[in-house]
Amino acid sequence: MQTILRHTLKLALASAFAAGLAFAAPQSQDPPPPAQDPAKTPPPAQQPAPAQTPQPQQQTGSQPVQQKDTVTPKNSKEDVEAIGNRSVGKGINLYSLEREISLGKGLAQEVERSSKLIDDPVVTEYVNRVGQNLVRNSDARVPFTIKVIDSDEVNAFALPGGFFYVNSGLILRAQEESELAGVMAHEISHVTARHGTKNATKGELMQLATIPLILLGPGGWAGYGLYQGLNLAIPVTYLKFSRDAEREADFLGLQYMYKAGYDPNSYVTFFERIQADEKRRPGTIPKVFSTHPPTPERIENTQKEIARILPAKQEYIVTTSEFDTVKARLRNIMFSRKVNDNAPGKPTLRTKTEQSKKQPTGNDPNSADDDRPTLKRRPDSQP
Numbered sequence: 001m002q003t004i005l006r007h008t009l010k011l012a013l014a015s016a017f018a019a020g021l022a023f024a025a026p027q028s029q030d031p032p033p034p035a036q037d038p039a040k041t042p043p044p045a046q047q048p049a050p051a052q053t054p055q056p057q058q059q060t061g062s063q064p065v066q067q068k069d070t071v072t073p074k075n076s077k078e079d080v081e082a083i084g085n086r087s088v089g090k091g092i093n094l095y096s097l098e099r100e101i102s103l104g105k106g107l108a109q110e111v112e113r114s115s116k117l118i119d120d121p122v123v124t125e126y127v128n129r130v131g132q133n134l135v136r137n138s139d140a141r142v143p144f145t146i147k148v149i150d151s152d153e154v155n156a157f158a159l160p161g162g163f164f165y166v167n168s169g170l171i172l173r174a175q176e177e178s179e180l181a182g183v184m185a186h187e188i189s190h191v192t193a194r195h196g197t198k199n200a201t202k203g204e205l206m207q208l209a210t211i212p213l214i215l216l217g218p219g220g221w222a223g224y225g226l227y228q229g230l231n232l233a234i235p236v237t238y239l240k241f242s243r244d245a246e247r248e249a250d251f252l253g254l255q256y257m258y259k260a261g262y263d264p265n266s267y268v269t270f271f272e273r274i275q276a277d278e279k280r281r282p283g284t285i286p287k288v289f290s291t292h293p294p295t296p297e298r299i300e301n302t303q304k305e306i307a308r309i310l311p312a313k314q315e316y317i318v319t320t321s322e323f324d325t326v327k328a329r330l331r332n333i334m335f336s337r338k339v340n341d342n343a344p345g346k347p348t349l350r351t352k353t354e355q356s357k358k359q360p361t362g363n364d365p366n367s368a369d370d371d372r373p374t375l376k377r378r379p380d381s382q383p
Contacts, residue, residue: 064265065303067312078309080255088139088192088252094204095160095197101142103197104161108145111165118148118168120333126326127166130177134185135162137259139192139252150337158187160196168330174270176319181260182267186253193252195245250302254310263316264306271299 073079076086095103118124124147131146144162151167158164164187174180190196241249250267258264275296 064263065268065306067307067310069312071309071311073309080259080310083137083139083255083259086139089141089194091194091198092201092205093194093198094201095194097142100194100197101161104159104163107159108163111149111159111163112147116150118150118330118333120329123171123326123330123333124148126322127171130181131164131166131184131188134181134188134256134260138185138188138256140188142191144188144191150334152334156183156187158191160191160194162191164188164191168334171327171330172334174327175273176266177323178257178262178266178316178318179270180323181257181262181317182253182264182270185256185260185262186249186267188256189249189252190241190245193245193248195241195249199241247298247301250298251305254302254305258310261317263318264310266318268299268302268306271302275299 073082076082077088079086127148128146131144135144140162142162144158144164146164146166148171149165149167152169153167154169154173155167156165156170164184166184170183171180174183254264254267257267
């Protein structure tokens with residue numbers, strides 16, 4: 001019995017040893033290939049490259065967003081065919097449309113007292129026509145009055161009640177009519193969504209909740225401020241909007257310019273150019289974008305909305321020869337104004353501080369200031 005066990009143990013040890021050698025040996029029993037002669041080795045360019053899996057191409061700003069032939073809106077707010085028959089602008093609002101128009105009219109008078117308007121009929125008629133076309137293809141419930149402000153600021157703003165102002169600087173900065181239309185459609189959206197009076201309503205409700213015993217009046221607004229480099233004492237409530245309001249204005253503005261026939265990609269193009277200018281020269285973002293700049297997230301959201309809710313069209317309006325003509329005409333007007341403003345001999349207004357710096361503070365009779373009046377005794381008046 002012991003002999004059998006001893007023989008079995010030897011066989012087991014021999015099997016384990018053989019298995020270990022087999023595991024440690026190379027998997028391939030073929031002899032190693034002979035070393036190649038470097039002179040016979042083909043150059044790398046002649047060797048086939050390994051196949052690569054194609055990566056999905058990312059959407060870039062220079063490429064138009066791919067749109068579907070048909071889209072399925074989730075609600076009426078996403079349905080461009082329902083524009084004009086939607087409940088845009090609904091919500092808590094203490095202002096009737098009539099009161100909103102009256103309010104906007106008063107604010108517009110302040111704007112026109114504090115700024116200079118472009119009165120060239122060709123320029124004003126063209127800008128008004130572009131804007132009214134957008135208004136007709138929007139959810140507006142009030143008439144719009146559109147004027148052009150003589151200002152280099154790249155800006156446009158719309159007051160409650162449909163009083164809309166476009167700076168000449170915006171027209172000159174746009175490269176295509178569709179870019180101008182995109183910014184105008186965005187500002188029109190603030191009026192159709194009634195963002196200004198909704199903000200005012202929130203302010204009034206907060207005051208009613210916190211100071212219920214104080215009679216509210218015109219002085220009850222949260223604050224007045226200078227807006228967009230102009231000396232406009234307009235409540236910031238009507239011109240500064242939240243991130244959600246800006247997002248809604250982007251959303252609606254895309255629909256309005258699309259409905260009016262313009263290429264919605266131009267809105268993205270204008271944003272990207274403004275963003276590129278800021279990267280190249282920090283601090284150049286126009287004040288119209290100062291509170292909510294054209295961030296990559298905002299541009300990406302706009303591109304997604306174009307692909308999701310706007311069905312593809314065969315043709316879009318990108319620009320017109322009339323836009324180029326009006327832009328050249330406006331540039332000449334602005335250049336002539338600057339030449340006239342800098343003309344020699346033209347009267348200028350000087351502040352009291354500047355005058356006090358020029359004039360001596362004492363009664364020095366030896367002062368060299370010839371502009372300062374002096375009193376002298378007449379020779380024939382002596383006794």
